[in-house]
Structures are given as structure tokens and as C-alpha cells.
Amino acid sequence: MHQFTPPPHTVVHGSGPTWAVGELLVHRVDETELPPPTGAWLLPEATPDAVGDARWLRPDFATPDGALRLASHSFAVEANGLRVLVDTGIGNGRTRANPAFDHLDTPYLQRLTAAGFAPESVDLVILTHLHTDHVGWNTLDRNGSWVPTFPNARYLVARTEWDYWAGVEMDEPRRQLFRDSVHPVRDAGLLDLVDVPDTGSEVAPGIRLRPTPGHTPGQVAVELHSGARSAVITGDCIHHPVQLHRPGITSCVDIDPAQAIHSRRELVASLADTETLLLGSHFPPPTAGLVTTEAGTYRLRPVPGVSS
Numbered sequence: 001m002h003q004f005t006p007p008p009h010t011v012v013h014g015s016g017p018t019w020a021v022g023e024l025l026v027h028r029v030d031e032t033e034l035p036p037p038t039g040a041w042l043l044p045e046a047t048p049d050a051v052g053d054a055r056w057l058r059p060d061f062a063t064p065d066g067a068l069r070l071a072s073h074s075f076a077v078e079a080n081g082l083r084v085l086v087d088t089g090i091g092n093g094r095t096r097a098n099p100a101f102d103h104l105d106t107p108y109l110q111r112l113t114a115a116g117f118a119p120e121s122v123d124l125v126i127l128t129h130l131h132t133d134h135v136g137w138n139t140l141d142r143n144g145s146w147v148p149t150f151p152n153a154r155y156l157v158a159r160t161e162w163d164y165w166a167g168v169e170m171d172e173p174r175r176q177l178f179r180d181s182v183h184p185v186r187d188a189g190l191l192d193l194v195d196v197p198d199t200g201s202e203v204a205p206g207i208r209l210r211p212t213p214g215h216t217p218g219q220v221a222v223e224l225h226s227g228a229r230s231a232v233i234t235g236d237c238i239h240h241p242v243q244l245h246r247p248g249i250t251s252c253v254d255i256d257p258a259q260a261i262h263s264r265r266e267l268v269a270s271l272a273d274t275e276t277l278l279l280g281s282h283f284p285p286p287t288a289g290l291v292t293t294e295a296g297t298y299r300l301r302p303v304p305g306v307s308s
């Protein structure tokens, strides 16, 4: 672990972009782009025709021929002296059924450290939900056993989310995911379950969990507030900006697609024509923007972060 110990609170050149939300700083920590076929698999209703309708998606969010671009990254937030990581990506060296997630080998931890977040310095890890691509770096393989990557952090999960997975019959790939990336955190005593009522739950000064169920029963978006400024991290309530243009586009892995549409419509409507920055958990660069209304629907006006 000692190789991941730079001077604390130092932003190193070459780390990902940063957005200021009042006094809070939000860094994007890149893991990997997702392979080109991912969009058509994940969001099958986002056909090239549907994507073509929204010209603003190109070139950043879609290819010229209408394929979606998607990414895996975390957001690392400096909030009133707390160091908070929102979601932990896919992780390295995992056995996964999805070839896009299987045995990755990325310098994610080095990038996280370069952003000033050495693993030992992280205070809170917020997991928007318990899917493969959001919990991977919860743990590290140390001599063949999976141990928490962030030994000094509390890991937060919505109680609804935890209870759902505890109550269903999981197939072997999902059991594997819980064995290597979720249960070691619980077994180390680092897991906190959070009750998230409809009104949301403040988990730290300026940081609230907002229920956005549907993709999974306990999926949360993460609201950031500082002074008059605010931002929302989507989790998988919104996978791709095309879902602003057509909020009815569902993902093939939504557990309750109708509920997911309802949550997405509510979230997007609440952000429309406000100054609240939307940060997409799978949006490729520039990743963030303001939601505006246009011709009876919505679009994203990109707000690129500042690269160091």
C-alpha cells in the first residue's frame, strides 16, 4: 500500500478534470472507456435513429454513426475536510461474466492517488448501488485474499439496496461479485447501512443521498450542496445523456424499468433550467453539464471540468 502515499491534499498534474461546487471540489477519476458494443447492449432502445434525433450528442456522447460512448469512473469529492469517493468502478483482476469487466488491469488507484486521494486518506465511500461496475475497487487482492482498499473509510450503502440483495437468490457470477468486492468490507466492519427516506438522507455536511429507485431498488443519486451551488451525481438513474432527450429509454439491467423511468423523469425535471450541475456516472468526457429544456424535451449543456 505504501506506493499509494503522496503528500496529502496534493493535486498532481495529469489527474482527471475537477469541478468546483461552491467550496466542494469534485474530481473525476477515470477507470476505462467501455467497449463500443456496450451502448447497444445496455440501452437497446437507443437506436442510431433515436440518437440521431439529438444532434447535440455528437461528437462527445455518440459516434458519427450513432453509437453511444460510455465510460467507467468514480467521483472523488473534497467536502468540508472530508474525502469522499462516490462509486468504485469495476476493479482489477476480477473474474466477471461480462468480458468488458473481466480481469481489467487499469491504473485507477494511481489516478485516484494522483487526484490527492491516497486510499488510506479516504473517509467515506458512497456506493450508489451494488452492481459490478460500482463496487469493484472496494477491495484489493492481497496475497490471494480480498481486503478493503480504503481501510480508514466507512462504506455507505442504502439499507433498501442491501436488504434487496440479501433477500434474492443470486446466480454464481453475482455471488462471486459479493464474495470479492462487497462482503470483505462488511466482514472488516466498515459497512454502514443508511436509511434513505423519500426526502433523502444527509450523510455528511453538504452531501445527501437521494432515492432514485428502479435500476435497482436502493439506487441513490448523490446531491452535493455548498452555499448557493449544487450538483447531482447520477449513479445509474441516468446511464447516458441520450436519456435526457428520451427519458423513457431503459437499460437492459433495470430491475424495475417503469420505476426507473419514473425516477429519471423526476430527477431530470427537477434539474431542468437550474444551475445544478449534473455529473454522469457513465457519461464520457466532458461528463458534466446543465440540463436545459428544448423542444419539449431536455438536453445537456456540457460544463467541462478544469484539468490540472
Ligand SMILES: [Zn+2]
Pocket (backbone or CB within 6 Å): 131, 133, 134, 236, 282
Ligand atoms: Zn453502472
